[in-house]
Amino acid sequence: xxxxxxxxxxxxxxxxxxxxxxxxxxxxxxxxxxxxxxxxxxxxxxxxxxxxxxxxxxxxxxxxxxxxxxxxxxxxxxxxxxxxxxxxxxxxxxxxxxxxxxxxxxxxxxxxxxxxxxxxxxxxxxxxxxxxxxxxxxxxxxxxxxxxxxxxxxxxxxxxxxxxxxxxxxxxxxxxxxxxxxxxxxxxxxxxxxxxxxxxxxxxxxxxxxxxxxxxxxxxxxxxxxxxxxxxxxxxxxxxxxxxxxxxxxxxxxxxxxxxxxxxxxxxxxxxxxxxxxxxxxxxxxxxxxxxxxxxxxxxxxxxxxxxxxxxxxxxxxxxx
Amino acid sequence: xxxxxxxxxxxxxxxxxxxxxxxxxxxxxxxxxxxxxxxxxxxxxxxxxxxxxxxxxxxxxxxxxxxxxxxxxxxxxxxxxxxxxxxxxxxxxxxxxxxxxxxxxxxxxxxxxxxxxxxxxxxxxxxxxxxxxxxxxxxxxxxxxxxxxxxxxxxxxxxxxxxxxxxxxxxxxxxxxxxxxxxxxxxxxxxxxxxxxxxxxxxxxxxxxxxxxxxxxxxxxxxxxxxxxxxxxxxxxxxxxxxxxxxxxxxxxxxxxxxxxxxxxxxxxxxxxxxxxxxxxxxxxxxxxxxxxxxxxxxxxxxxxxxxxxxxxxxxxxxxx
Numbered sequence: 001x002x003x004x005x006x007x008x009x010x011x012x013x014x015x016x017x018x019x020x021x022x023x024x025x026x027x028x029x030x031x032x033x034x035x036x037x038x039x040x041x042x043x044x045x046x047x048x049x050x051x052x053x054x055x056x057x058x059x060x061x062x063x064x065x066x067x068x069x070x071x072x073x074x075x076x077x078x079x080x081x082x083x084x085x086x087x088x089x090x091x092x093x094x095x096x097x098x099x100x101x102x103x104x105x106x107x108x109x110x111x112x113x114x115x116x117x118x119x120x121x122x123x124x125x126x127x128x129x130x131x132x133x134x135x136x137x138x139x140x141x142x143x144x145x146x147x148x149x150x151x152x153x154x155x156x157x158x159x160x161x162x163x164x165x166x167x168x169x170x171x172x173x174x175x176x177x178x179x180x181x182x183x184x185x186x187x188x189x190x191x192x193x194x195x196x197x198x199x200x201x202x203x204x205x206x207x208x209x210x211x212x213x214x215x216x217x218x219x220x221x222x223x224x225x226x227x228x229x230x231x232x233x234x235x236x237x238x239x240x241x242x243x244x245x246x247x248x249x250x251x252x253x254x255x256x257x258x259x260x261x262x263x264x265x266x267x268x269x270x271x272x273x274x275x276x277x278x279x280x281x282x283x284x285x286x287x288x289x290x291x292x293x294x295x296x297x298x299x300x301x302x303x304x305x306x307x308x309x310x311x312x313x314x315x316x317x318x319x320x321x
Numbered sequence: 322x323x324x325x326x327x328x329x330x331x332x333x334x335x336x337x338x339x340x341x342x343x344x345x346x347x348x349x350x351x352x353x354x355x356x357x358x359x360x361x362x363x364x365x366x367x368x369x370x371x372x373x374x375x376x377x378x379x380x381x382x383x384x385x386x387x388x389x390x391x392x393x394x395x396x397x398x399x400x401x402x403x404x405x406x407x408x409x410x411x412x413x414x415x416x417x418x419x420x421x422x423x424x425x426x427x428x429x430x431x432x433x434x435x436x437x438x439x440x441x442x443x444x445x446x447x448x449x450x451x452x453x454x455x456x457x458x459x460x461x462x463x464x465x466x467x468x469x470x471x472x473x474x475x476x477x478x479x480x481x482x483x484x485x486x487x488x489x490x491x492x493x494x495x496x497x498x499x500x501x502x503x504x505x506x507x508x509x510x511x512x513x514x515x516x517x518x519x520x521x522x523x524x525x526x527x528x529x530x531x532x533x534x535x536x537x538x539x540x541x542x543x544x545x546x547x548x549x550x551x552x553x554x555x556x557x558x559x560x561x562x563x564x565x566x567x568x569x570x571x572x573x574x575x576x577x578x579x580x581x582x583x584x585x586x587x588x589x590x591x592x593x594x595x596x597x598x599x600x601x602x603x604x605x606x607x608x609x610x611x612x613x614x615x616x617x618x619x620x621x622x623x624x625x626x627x628x629x630x631x632x633x634x635x636x637x638x639x640x641x642x
Contacts, residue, residue, distance in 0.1 A: 021459075027466035078429060082422040101403040101469055104425060108399060108432070109462040112455055115436060119451045123444060130440045134433055138342075141430040145348035148422055 003308040004315060007048045011041055014062045015069065019113055030098045031106045035073055037089055042316065043176045044069040049312065050180025050194055053305050060121050064129065064179045067117035070110050071133075072172065075140055077107040082148065083231065121183070128182055136175040143168025150234045161239050162203065169209075170202025193295040197309065200292035205316045207285040210235040214269060215278055226265035232257050236284065237277045238268075245275050285317055324629035325636060328369045332362055335383045336390065340434055351419045352427045356394055358410055363637065364497045365390045370633065371501025371515055374626050381442050385450065385500045388438035391431050392454075393493065396461055398428040403469065404552070442504070449503055457496040464489025471555045482560050483524065490530075491523025514616040518630065521613035526637045528606040531556040535590060536599055547586035553578050557605065558598045559589075566596050606638055 019035060020028035044065030051061035079085075080093040081103055087093065095103035121129050146164040150156045177198040181191050213228045214237055228235050242253060249271050256264050272278065296309055340356060341349035365386030372382035400406075401414040402424050408414060416424035442450050467485040471477045498519040502512050534549045535558055549556050563574060570592050577585050593599065617630055 021463075024463055024466050024470065026470050027463060074429075078425055082425060102466065104399060104403060105462055105466055105469075108395075108428075109459055111429070111432060112458040112462070115451065116455050119448060119455065123448065126447060127440060127444065130436065134437050134440065137433040138430055141426055141433070142342075142345055142348060145345050145423065145426055148426075149345065149347050 007045045011044045046176035047180040050177035051184050054184035058183050063117045063120045067114045070114035074107045074110040139167040139171045156234045165206045169206045170199045173202040174198030193298045196295040200288050204285045204288035211281050229265045229268045328366045332365045367497035368501040371498035372505050375505035384438045384441045388435040391435035395428045395431040460488040460492045477555045486527045490527045491520045494523040495519030514619045517616040521609045525606045525609035532602050550586045550589045
């Protein structure tokens, strides 16, 4: 078992308890069910990892990891409502099963319970933890709003998209690592480089996510492949395709976005392939991985302690689901 | 100016700053707009009041008051989505103007900013404040879920309704008072009686709210009068009417609920009046006011300090909007 798998297993066994009261069951049972349909637990593992770099894992790192996992799941439940998504992790979404009002309210109470976990952190760390967690939570919401705004815009630049993705996805990965390090009393410098390692890795991760949504294997991916194309989402792939396609291809792409025909996904994918968007996105991902590893270099811990972080980086950007 | 009006004015001038960043404007401007469309500021005033019982108001009581007001407004924005309500405080709801996704996300970020305000409280009070705030936030969500569950149930007893209302409305009023008292280092006994004062007053307040929804003056009320009847909400009035109406009236009520005719509100109100539901609800309100005042008696402060609490109680249960 790798160091990462060990952390995943440790988190999973810690996290396997009830997180919510039993009543009203109509509110809380859908949430327990959703949380047990596990997902990859990347963010809580990052928190444990950030803590483990400095010695034995602190029990409070598990509480923070749980808070992060609940926060992340709260955003998934609400995002699925906003996106009207039918599936998540290969199963019907909370709102698809239980209705939008319960999914909305369930997300709300999941966020409150995330703060319950945060509250358990020792007092000397609490303000710093709350500050970083709240800052990140706001950024994640801002990222989601920009994402929705971009859907209505004709032109979104790669820079604008990068900013949105940083907020929507990367900062939570970065925050997870730093929260673990805060509990371990890591230096401000180390915290900064860990955060930047996570942020750049997060961008690489999202590039992979966009890639998988278009080019992933439906059997492994768990979501509808081509969902982003179907819903006219701006993605790294679409933005770059619009920038690099020839005049005919660009015209066809815009037409497909406007007309929404039944074979849209297939035809967009054909244009992506002929523009070599897959190769380009893999290169971009590598660039962000490099930036990430440069920050890793600067973290002031013995290099054998960094093995799990490197393992994580390659796990995240080479995953197929 | 009464003590209460002074507190309202103090809170209003403190609260008149921007609460959110400027970008993305599509997320934050609707929230600033909603918050400035003031409402009654009852809960933050309760927090200041709970603090003022023990001397000069602590600056941190204003931060907690702001947190409570943001939390309350977050619940309004989300409840309006769940209830598909077109109007709030006489104006179109956030989702009616800006769409459900922005209203949903805006509510989320408003809750995070509520925790930003809480975080500013001195460290020695932070855990106690967070514990009470989180406990209350969960209860408010549970109350909203029960409220929605009750809409689908044929029979809801007065006890079940009372439990729901306690969670959905009363505990936040109680919590607001206690939070102010926590900051003032009030005794546990005082905190308990203040909480119970607020909780029972909250029930009286909700009885008045149900009453106004049916018998209020549309020009003053700001919401659609008869909205609860229109949407088949269980209320104190409807539950008691179903319990006390004669066989013909009960049959008609159930028929009106099932058939939803255009003149439903008018005909339900006629049955309410002939069953003297208005008199009954006023008496019930007085009973809860009495319980509330019994707890007020037991708070260990000079009785002249209690004037504002008594003023508040009568203001809340005699209000017409």
